[in-house]
Amino acid sequence: MGKLLSWVVIGFALYVAFKVVIALQRKSKPGGARASDPEGAGRRAQEKPDPALPLRLVSCARCGLQLPADEALERGGQPYCGQDHARLGPRAKDAS
Numbered sequence: 333m334g335k336l337l338s339w340v341v342i343g344f345a346l347y348v349a350f351k352v353v354i355a356l357q358r359k360s361k362p363g364g365a366r367a368s369d370p371e372g373a374g375r376r377a378q379e380k381p382d383p384a385l386p387l388r389l390v391s392c393a394r395c396g397l398q399l400p401a402d403e404a405l406e407r408g409g410q411p412y413c414g415q416d417h418a419r420l421g422p423r424a425k426d427a428s
């Protein structure tokens with residue numbers, strides 16, 4: 333009878349160890365518990381840009397085109413409307 337009890341104890345210990353390993357594996361995988369993790373989903377939703385934020389407009393240093401600051405291309409501290417104007421640089425003051 334004592335032998336049977338020791339087997340039950342060993343079985344229970346293995347079961348607990350198995351559960352701990354599973355729990356640790358779930359914790360180490362960030363994407364593993366996506367469906368069953370409402371906290372993670374909430375954090376993901378907060379990463380979306382806030383539509384209530386006022387749109388900041390900047391004007392291209394080359395052609396003066398107004399565009400949202402987050403769409404502007406910055407080079408040398410100046411905003412540009414696109415790659416071409418960023419490459420050309422700011423409009424020359426002494427136009428020839």
Ligand SMILES: [Zn+2]
Nearest residue numbers: 392395413417
């Ligand atoms: Zn431009």
